[in-house]
């Protein structure tokens with residue numbers, strides 16, 4: 598049975614005090630078990646949040662990283678720095694980074710490999726634009742992104758990769774893909790993973806949906822066969838709503 602992974606992507610939000618207050622409110626209510634709760638926070642908050650999360654059922658993720666261990670990359674943060682402070686997960690290739698910071702499938706692949714080289718679990722984001730969906734290009738785009746992101750990984754590493762399917766037109770717009778449409782893409786993505794791995798590897802991979810997920814629609818999304826969790830932006834900012842999303846994973 599695949600675990601359920603609910604990850605809150607705060608993006609560029611919260612002061613340090615707001616971030617630590619959030620953890621104080623959420624940690625006592627995080628259920629653990631088969632449901633994993635992850636907070637993806639801005640770099641500057643990571644040390645404090647890792648400290649808060651120690652011994653709890655909440656994990657802490659970075660929202661990006663460089664693929665090199667160190668060097669002349671002004672303004673960047675390396676995987677070594679993340680593991681050094683106890684971060685366990687990292688979001689890679691979010692559509693906002695692909696759009697505003699020129700992330701490519703190649704850099705996503707380099708970062709995914711670097712994550713594994715340093716013991717970090719990557720949450721790899723893929724998704725199509727509205728134009729691509731309307732042109733029936735969704736699976737070409739998403740399948741291509743997935744294949745390129747996973748290129749060169751071992752089967753074992755693929756089983757540990759979390760894929761987040763986030764249709765770009767559903768992010769922050771209030772428009773959620775219908776749970777059936779989201780599930781169809783997640784199921785087809787699993788087939789693409791099966792093509793590039795052996796045995797039953799693809800059945801073990803956690804595939805999240807992201808894009809306007811909220812307490813009102815999480816149950817239906819999680820009831821689908823191939824949706825194993827959610828990567829949540831706006832609705833992850835308030836402790837109450839994040840806890841509701843995580844609790845939905847235990848049902």
Ligand SMILES: O=C(CO)COP(=O)(O)O
Pocket residue numbers: 606691763767768769770771807808809810828829830831832
């Ligand atoms: O981009 C997202 C999560 O990474 C989704 O954001 P929203 O949940 O605000 O639509």
